[in-house]
Amino acid sequence: MLAALVMALGAACNSSDVSRAVGAICDSNDECDERCLLPSPEYPDGFCTISCDSSSDCVGGALCVAIDGGVCLIECELDMDCDFLGDDWVCRMIDANTEGQVSVCHGNS
């Protein structure tokens, strides 16, 4: 019993790089706090996100990009920074919702 409790406590303490707000896998909006970018070549396995006007509206290290009126995608510098999202995610320059471009994780479409 004690060993099982220690193992369960250890497993429960494991953190995740994503959340219901930004980054979780999804097939529908019900699985996210706000909206799901449905599974597609652009968003392999789906991607929970929130609407934004600027990057200050985003959480969890995400930036606001000019897609669908402004959504948050995870910031990156290299493709390997997106490996935790899955095999088909790469780092790309995308128009920011304000001005200029930002480097975020996106599907390798």
Next chain:
Amino acid sequence: MPRQLLIGVALVALSASTASAQDIVDAPPAEVEVAHDRELGARLGLASGGRMTPGGLVVAGQYLYQMSNIDWFEGSVAFTFGGGGADCFRDRSDTYICRHGAISGFAGELSAGVRRFLKPQDVFTPYVRGLVGLRLVTYTDDEVRGLAIPLTAAVGVRARVSELISVGGDAALGLGLGFFNEGLGVQPQLGATFLVGVEFSLR
């Protein structure tokens, strides 16, 4: 000779009274003014949980039955009402994870154990209690349900305000394991509870 006899009797009487006083000092601590051997109580308080342990407003009832001078059997039923919305999601490895807040979810729990009263301090009687329980846990917005086995240890104090009524409160720490649906499997239960209430002696 009679004087020696009197001295001997006095010495015997003195040693007897000393032995009697020593018995009182050595006696186990007893709750002051225990009028009856059964009690019913009600308590209200707050529970703090998190992740897969519910927290929120706690409403509880307990039954106490005296087993010895200081030990009472305690049976309890408690309900925890928390808020919160959906807090479970699938991470990028498709593992279902829940990150509920400290005061979210619902729990209904039956538990049984022992309460031991300690030496009274003025009008207050401290106690410790240990219980094992069976807890139904639900997080409605996530459609997550589970059955948990918590172990509870608590310290408290109460005061008898009349022949039949006592008031008091305690702080408890609960630790255990729960078994949940939605692929969550075995999850730890870890929380703290603070309760105040009243207990009535039964005639």
